[in-house]
Amino acid sequence: MPKPRNAQISVEATPFYHCISRCVRQAYLCGQDTDGRDYSHRRKWVESRILFLSSVFAMDVCAYAVMSNHFHVVLHVNASNAASWSDREVVRRWNTLFTGTELSWRYLRGEPIEDAHFHLLKKQIAVWRQRLACISWFMRCLNEPIARMANREDGCTGRFWEGRFKSQALLDEKALLACLAYVDLNPVRANLARTPEGSQYTSIQRRINALKSEQSHQPAKLMPFTGSHRNKSSQGIPFALDDYLALVDWTGRAQREDKPGYIHQSYPPILQRLNFDPNHWLTASHKFESHFRGWVGAFYRLKSVCAKLGYKRIPGGANARLLLV
Template identity: 35%
Template sequence: MPRPKRDEQFETGEICIVHAVQRCVRRAFLAGVDAQTGKDYSFRKEWIRRRMEALASVFGIDVLSYAVMSNHLHVILRNRPDVVASWTDAEVAIRWLRVFPGRRMEEHLAEPTEHEVKVLTGNADRIAEIRQRMSDISWFMRSLAEPISRLANKQDECTGRFWEGRFKAQRIVDEAGLLACSMYVELNPVRAAIESDPEKAMHTSAFDRIQGSQGKRINSAAFDLKPIPTEEAARRIRETPVEELREQQRAKKRNPTGKRIRRDAWLAPLTLSPSKLAADAEVNRDGLRASDKGFLHVSIRDYLRLLRWTAKQSVDGIAANVPDSLASTLTQLGIDASMWRDLVWQWQRYFGKSICVGSPESMRKDAQRFGKHHHRGQASASACFA
């Protein structure tokens, strides 16, 4: 069965949450240890993480959870057209030019100038098109995948695809599905027996949040959202040797804003604020992410407790009851606590071939939007919900 059209799963004009999976070609270990050659490409995982962090600073898209594996990537994204609507035309232009600088005669400068921003904002139709793209999950994934492919191919001195093709997408339609999917994503390294617990699983959002809670800081990968004055750009080109300009540009790529941030500061906060209205965009003003809006009615403390408990339930056939203090969280979301372990660890059985994730009732309502009676996987998932 062919994959559904993107507009059947999500639209750029509405806020929705999507679980995206991008795989390497032939499921090769192009970001891990190659079993055939013994070469270790694990450092490319940090390429991918930093690129996501950079894109989170310019797109109107929240990164909720992620896991970078040796041969594939999981990421849960929430598009935010409401946030993009709050940006001025100049803000839209500088954000776009940071990601897509276009061809420049002075490639070694590679930074947008005030003149380029002014020219772009003068084209109303183009700005309207770009504004729509800045909250488009497909454009986010394209902007993530293409530069990684180019870097890997340049390093390997080859051409061809790094990724299989377009990413697989699953629309998440309620909080129960989001909680289960987030833990499924973050426990991928534990499921693959790469790590024994979330604290050690680098290149996952769980690792970032745990490190962040301990005060760990990193160099920010966020784009600098200030264009260069046109006169200053001209002066640099006239007075600075090309090699020096290129070195300055390489240094700026390592830390564009010169900031050090908490390791999880670029991710969307986990907990929804009870004091905020549902319609509040909660726009981030630090230039690190689209918004400060959380995504679960669960505290980070309870979330990590449930994550750690779930990580320990890796052996099939050994039943363990969810602690009462955690079971209440699941029950409130309509999840059968006795099936929680199975829902997360056997995720592929329930939702592996589905384009929609959530409780059976939420999946049924989503299917009705397209004149369907149900989504694939809806019946099997019903065993995990009260």
């Protein structure tokens, strides 16, 4: 039986999460199906919605890849950001997503509100603030509009996405790095692109294009790579972007059982710094979704989190011991 979402997501344990949603029956409802009908434009819908929601929610998008029948997104929950918003900012953001209430719009317009009504509004603002830092609400606001648009285009009703989205909590730097590479190389593994920079509807293409255009900053709507030593005044992905891109390029060329390639004797310095065995890295980054369950990280981290959440077993413990030591 699936565990409730509050047993799969704990911002106290980690702010980084990998989320996956799949189309019903894994049909090609965002690409070209077996009858030749092309739905590729829907991949753009998903990408645009992800980037839009990152500007509304207290969520940083670390990586995403929109495939033909599913998508991946790696999120960072920025709870401190949500806590810092004024009440007015919370209402403004919420009303960007939903129609709001007469009371919320009066508040935004600066109109006088009776004390009793203002007390009720303050309670509602607290709820909205919490939801704007909630992964479940982010995924709901991502998936539901896409489903309505697709059903309207198809002239039908019913489910577009398979049940609940799947999530994996990324407990340490090795888990985060392997997951990012897994997501960014998804189109290459699926033969949708030959190179990461040629992968459409992906975060890595957006990052590489920004570098090619000689932008002084990384893409505004993506969480930046800040290097191995984080700037305490800002949050970011704790790796240097150049090192990460070199790692992704090396990994994409490396040998796999079901793909041609090779492993060069030398391997990226980022793996050496993390003491990440290159063979373990290739397995973890290529088979991340199948080899790990809801919580991903070093075994001692898994053990600690599972004890706090009341798990009787440690999901993915064997692979964590082997690959993420």
